Amino acid sequence: MIHFDKLKIPLEGKKIEFTEGRLSIPDNPIIPFIEGDGVGPEIMKVTRKVLDVAINKAYKGKKKIVWLEIYAGEKAEKKYGEFLPQDTLEAIKYFIVGIKGPLTTPIGGGYRSLNVVLRKTLDLYACIRPVRYIPGVPSPVVHPEKMNIVIFRENTEDVYAGIEWPKGSTEAEKLISYLKEEFKVKIREDSGIGIKPISETGSKRLVRKAIKYAIDKGHQSVTLVHKGNIMKFTEGAFKDWGYEVAKEEFGDKTITEEELGRKYEGRLPQGKLLIKDRVADSMFQQVLIRTDEYDVVALTNLNGDYLSDACAAQIGGLGMAPGANVGDYIALFEATHGTAPKYAGQDKVNPSSLILSGVMMLEYLGWQEAGDLIWKSMVKTIKERKVTYDLARLMEGIEPVKCSKFGEAIIERMK
Numbered sequence: 001m002i003h004f005d006k007l008k009i010p011l012e013g014k015k016i017e018f019t020e021g022r023l024s025i026p027d028n029p030i031i032p033f034i035e036g037d038g039v040g041p042e043i044m045k046v047t048r049k050v051l052d053v054a055i056n057k058a059y060k061g062k063k064k065i066v067w068l069e070i071y072a073g074e075k076a077e078k079k080y081g082e083f084l085p086q087d088t089l090e091a092i093k094y095f096i097v098g099i100k101g102p103l104t105t106p107i108g109g110g111y112r113s114l115n116v117v118l119r120k121t122l123d124l125y126a127c128i129r130p131v132r133y134i135p136g137v138p139s140p141v142v143h144p145e146k147m148n149i150v151i152f153r154e155n156t157e158d159v160y161a162g163i164e165w166p167k168g169s170t171e172a173e174k175l176i177s178y179l180k181e182e183f184k185v186k187i188r189e190d191s192g193i194g195i196k197p198i199s200e201t202g203s204k205r206l207v208r209k210a211i212k213y214a215i216d217k218g219h220q221s222v223t224l225v226h227k228g229n230i231m232k233f234t235e236g237a238f239k240d241w242g243y244e245v246a247k248e249e250f251g252d253k254t255i256t257e258e259e260l261g262r263k264y265e266g267r268l269p270q271g272k273l274l275i276k277d278r279v280a281d282s283m284f285q286q287v288l289i290r291t292d293e294y295d296v297v298a299l300t301n302l303n304g305d306y307l308s309d310a311c312a313a314q315i316g317g318l319g320m321a322p323g324a325n326v327g328d329y330i331a332l333f334e335a336t337h338g339t340a341p342k343y344a345g346q347d348k349v350n351p352s353s354l355i356l357s358g359v360m361m362l363e364y365l366g367w368q369e370a371g372d373l374i375w376k377s378m379v380k381t382i383k384e385r386k387v388t389y390d391l392a393r394l395m396e397g398i399e400p401v402k403c404s405k406f407g408e409a410i411i412e413r414m415k
Contacts, residue, residue, distance in 0.1 A: 002094050004087045006079060013066025016096040018329045023096070025365050027063045032091045036101020037073040038339025039403075043351035044101045046407035050374060051358045053411045058370040068095070072114055073103040084114055089121055092332060099333040099361055101354060104341070115334075116162070119155045124325035124332055125202065126209050127153040129308045130360065136382045137316035138394035146291040147314045150219070152210035153304025155325060157202045160301045164194035198234040198300060200241050207242040209326070210298040211250050214273055221274040222246075225283045225299040225307065238300050239277045246275040280307075287311055312336070319349070319390050322356035324364070331364055333357040347402045350388040352378065355410070377413040381406070
């Protein structure tokens, strides 16, 4: 058993194992959770209760999660004297699957973002965002029901590499001078400088995970989104490397758009996965006017950041959008919104993002029946117009329910 400084490991649970390339899930896995800051404790409490009831109902008491609280953010600072203690990183590595609420980035704490540090330290290179509409949720578009995609966003490179220097710094001046002298590149001397690395390794492992997911889940297409018409050796390379992965590793199961038209008259053969690509700016239009033509989408970091939120807006906003950060096998599920500190302690905010992230976690564990039970119950709850304030204010004649009551309403509708 691994030693932790201040964590007390539950005796009744068992750890998830990763052997021979597969997860081995016990009936009582120990799952670490981080409450989070701001509204985090409230939405995590509701989420855990909903998950526990769904698991119990789906498996008649034969399966359960054994929860282990770990710490990051403000609560960690009080307990450990630091915002992200080593205990937390080691616990996620050791127990493999975890879930977290939103975290505040500490001012002057040495981190740009605790979320980024978690992703980079644990090499959680794929940010996975399923974006799916629940009927009855207010939306700014006419046909939100057409939105049903899964976004795979590269999580460690591009702007998330964090390689930059401010205007006037010694580093920026040296780099500007070097580029001018060695490569005849002219950059204004009053520029801040950033470097955008996109590697073959990082790109291929992200696209590989997206393609495997699409095949396993029976999806019809994977779209590679890039700005390769301008940035040919970073964004364009991402696209090229994506096609290489599809051809070299999944050639018997994938076809390109060119092959679709030339060989199959535009009709996708049964059992084949279509690999296509779109320029990033065009893709923002596509998800609005041809929404249902897209299925699984793989993107570089910054493009994925933009598109994730743009798609979430169509289904009711970030409060309705789940997410996960996944590496080769370690997975950390999380709410996609912020800490909303002005609402902390008011039992007010929408817990749907974290609950649906919990559904993703159940699916990752192979507990699909429990995940389906929560999804269907949430659909019923919203259809009956029992919603929190963020949705109620966009609907006529609706009295909002509290965060805790929304969770109870979901539980009541489980059958």
